[in-house]
Amino acid sequence: MMLSLALVCDHALIDQAGKLSVLGIFERIWVERFPAVHPRLHLVLRLKGRRTEIGDHPVTIVLHDPSGREILRGDGMVQIGEPPAGVTEVEAAAILVFDVPLETAGAYHFNVTVDSELLASLPVTVSQMPAPHPTPEGN
Template identity: 35%
Template sequence: MSAKMQKIKSIRKGRLEPTEEAVRIPMAFLADEANVSQEGKLNVLGIFDRIAAAAFPTVHPRMVFAFRLQAEYEDAGRTVPVRVRLMDEDGGTLFEAQGEVTPPPIPPGEFRTFNQLFELVGVEFRQPGLYKFVVQVGDLPPHETPFGVVLVDPEGR
């Protein structure tokens, strides 16, 4: 039986206590632009997983790291710490932000989402390699969004 079915089954039996920590990240990406509309819709333009540079160090003018947190009934009212880091291959941190999310009341069997956007301007990449955004939500395993920074010739190949 899936974890989701176990949760629903325990709610139907009248047991309303949490069955497990359910906050999760159903999606995360790096994009040229992202915003959240008045209605709460996530708008995205230009998702990418590679930055090309003709020389190093290089500065990327602007990018948006976005991810969505999803909370369920069990998470309502429980404050969850969230930590976001941009890391290089050697484990060095280029960017870090920390905060908390406290989901509002959520009816049994339903979920709520919380879009998180981080605009990064003028990030310097000292060398080509594999970089990643690491999102830590509470005690859950970290969610990683990798991307490459590569050297290309001046014609962009």
């Protein structure tokens, strides 16, 4: 099993035909002050495997803050279904939506584990916006 796509974005969806649409891919979050919450962050994953990997696979998503502390965790299963005859590669996509608590600036990481194997560590850098510069009166 391999992870062919892993990203963080503003919005994603999978249509009825299985087509994945992604909007607003990012690796940095700007906040005015701490603590903060980034609402509705979408984590998008696409898993690919061989025909021999059909079935259920345990998936764990863990978000670590800059100090390495676990701040979010999700455990679930992804199911790889039987492909049509002649197809040797199978795939499954997942979109996970989180309201992410941000206590401090720094490098956060989403760790993605499938079948007890770490397949990705996605960095998201969180920064505080600089204070606005005072403008001269009358402008």
